[in-house]
Amino acid sequence: MNQNDMKKAAALEALKYVQKNAVLGVGTGSTIGYFIDALAEVKECVPGVVSSSEATTRRLKTLGIPVLDLNDVGHFDVYVDGADEINDSMQMIKGGGGALTREKIAAACANTFVCVVDRTKQVNMLGTFPLPVEVIPMAVSYVADELRKIGGNPRLRSVYTTDNGNMILDVHGLKILDPTGMEELINNIPGVVTVGLFARRGADILIVGDEDGVKIQRSATVWVQQDDSRR
Numbered sequence: 001m002n003q004n005d006m007k008k009a010a011a012l013e014a015l016k017y018v019q020k021n022a023v024l025g026v027g028t029g030s031t032i033g034y035f036i037d038a039l040a041e042v043k044e045c046v047p048g049v050v051s052s053s054e055a056t057t058r059r060l061k062t063l064g065i066p067v068l069d070l071n072d073v074g075h076f077d078v079y080v081d082g083a084d085e086i087n088d089s090m091q092m093i094k095g096g097g098g099a100l101t102r103e104k105i106a107a108a109c110a111n112t113f114v115c116v117v118d119r120t121k122q123v124n125m126l127g128t129f130p131l132p133v134e135v136i137p138m139a140v141s142y143v144a145d146e147l148r149k150i151g152g153n154p155r156l157r158s159v160y161t162t163d164n165g166n167m168i169l170d171v172h173g174l175k176i177l178d179p180t181g182m183e184e185l186i187n188n189i190p191g192v193v194t195v196g197l198f199a200r201r202g203a204d205i206l207i208v209g210d211e212d213g214v215k216i217q218r219s220a221t222v223w224v225q226q227d228d229s230r231r
C-alpha cells in the first residue's frame with residue numbers, strides 16, 4: 001500500500017460515520033477528496049454538507065452533493081477532515097491546504113470530529129510539519145516578528161491567498177510541547193486570524209490507514225470548548 005492507498009482506506013472507513021438524513025461537515029485535502037468521491041455514491045442519504053473551503057465546495061457541487069451555509073445549519077453531528085500531524089492525544093496540526101480557519105469553525109460546530117489520516121501523519125510531538133498561521137495581510141511582518149520571539153522560523157507561503165483573503169505564515173522549527181498553550185498564545189497575537197493547531201478541540205475519532213488496513217482510536221478527552229448541554 002502506498003500513501004495514497006492508505007489515505008483512501010481511511011477515507012472510505014469514515015463513510016461508516018455518516019448519519020442518515022443528517023447534515024455533515026467536510027474538510028479539505030487529498031484524503032478528503034477520496035471521502036467526497038465515496039460520499040457521492042450515497043449522496044441521497046444526506047440532506048447536504050457544510051464545506052470547509054472553496055476547493056471542497058467545488059468538488060461537492062461537481063458531484064451533485066448539496067452545499068449548505070453554516071449560518072443556516074448551526075450545529076451538526078459529524079465533521080470529517082484530514083490532518084498534517086496528529087499526536088496521541090488526538091491534537092492536530094492542520095492547514096497544509098490553507099483551509100485552517102474554515103476547518104476550525106466547522107470543527108467547532110460539530111459534535112464529533114472524525115479525523116482521517118495515513119499513518120505517516122502520526123507523531124509523538126507536533127511541530128515537524130511547519131505550523132500554518134493565517135494572518136491579516138497588513139500584520140504579516142508584525143506577526144512574523146512575534147512568532148520569532150517564541151522560537152519559530154516563519155516563512156510566508158508564496159503566491160498564496162486564503163479563501164478569506166489573508167496570508168499564511170508557515171512556522172518552522174517549533175517544538176510544540178504544550179499544544180493547548182501554544183494555540184492560545186499564537187491566537188492572541190494581533191493580526192492572527194487562526195493558528196493551525198487544533199488542540200483545544202481535537203479529534204474525537206481517529207481513523208488511520210496503514211499497510212494492514214485501518215486502525216481506529218477514540219478520544220478519552222473532553223475537549224475544552226465542547227458543550228454537553230447542546231447534545
Ligand code: 5RP
Binds near residue numbers: 028083084097
Ligand atoms: C487542509 C488540511 C488538510 O486536512 C491537511 O493538509 C491534510 O491534507 P491531505 O489529506 O492532503 O494530506 O488541513 O487545510
